[in-house]
Amino acid sequence: MSDTLLNANPVVYDVGLVSNRARRPEDEDENVADPFDAEEIFDLIRHINDPEHPLTLEQLNVTQPQLVSVDNDRNHVLVQFTPTIPHCSMATLIGLCIRVRLLRSLPDRFKVDIKVSDGSHQSEHAVNKQLNDKERVAAALENSHLLEVVNQCLATAVER
């Protein structure tokens, strides 16, 4: 990581610490199938630490609940995220952190697509292509240095 921050002075958003998702009676009922909703997915990724700042992806507005969508019937999750600046070289690392977090947390049945939100990055196509190529992801996760960086970013997400 370079000594000069890519975005030295990011806008920080005020966020709550606890889930915004209200508990529902069916959450406690063992006999009811419990589909995932977007808020639950968001709760898994909102506290991931930014690779550059001691702030969470939610505090930097990189992740937002409305950019998460879940299709339980088709076992599909789409997470979009918005890098703080359009030339952010950390975009693939942030996307990889989100992917690893969901890989470790969601049931096997889900297929996950991770993308930068429309128009939010100058290399949008290249970033999206890399984040969704399983061979590239598998090779990246065999890189012990990179995995360590990912795990550091995820530490704050797992604690909560």
Add this chain to the structure above:
Amino acid sequence: MSTQPTLQLVAELTGHTDRVWAVSWHPTLPLFASCSGDKSVRLWKLDGGNGTWNCVSVLDDAHKRTIRSCAFSPDGRLLATASFDATTIVWERDEDSGEWENLATLEGHENEVKSVAWSQSGSLLATCSRDKSIWIWEVVGDSDFECLSVLQEHDQDVKMIKWHPNEEVLASASYDDSIRIWREDDDDWYCSDTLKEHKSTVWAVDFNKAGDMLASVSDDRSLKIWATRPPKNSALGYRQNPTYHCVATLTEHHSRTIYSVAWSKVNNLIATTGADNCVRIVAQQAAADASGGYTYAVCATLTAPHGYNDINSAEWCPLEKDGHGALLATAGDDGVVRVWRLI
């Protein structure tokens, strides 16, 4: 009345402890290799006595990272394995002990080797990598491999390579969305054809038995069939080769990325697998008509044969005898290898 074929489960083979990336059949025996993210290769053999498939060898002491691809030489004596550790290892079976031993380690790629393939004569080996290059190796003597050429025309990772079944012609599939055809002329390897019709990463290609047709699959979720046309100016004589043209496209053939395609040299059926957990079998519906048109259609589908997991590879058994040509081996993210029989 003809009925649609179905795939019947013959064997469910466990042992790998991580996703299985690829399988490769032995050219003359009812035996195949599987390679995995667990850094090992397992060899599975049919026990002719009771009809069961058993693991007869585990090759796990050589590669330091994922083994992405494996391939038996055409005489079945050697096995090549390609790894994310940037090396390709050629293994030889010791006739006395029956053990597979490391014959040669091929180094040169800068990073992950993604695919390895032997030419039909067994005298050439090709490897490709994330470093965007393809290396052509010549087998020299019993155990030496000499790099003949490094082909660097792809703009991105080269995902997979496949040799023509009868000629020294190589096809490569790339992350740059293209397929390239490579030929040799007076020791000089050159790109004779670039096929740019897929809209995203081309994950795999395979030739038909005659080699005059090619099937390709992509992240764009389509299967494309290509056929050769004779060169336009054959009178010129210099590097005039047949070119491949797309003659059929099955769009949305799978609902997510398609990872593998295998064109049977025995029954002419095409098997495809992908991230939608499915295996599909495609048959040519009619011979080429006067306009050069072809029709291809799905004749069988396995929905989730590896559960909720991606299927990374399917390969047809190349043996014609004893009905073995109806066997298909599949490898999935569940770490399991399954053998199916088309009936």
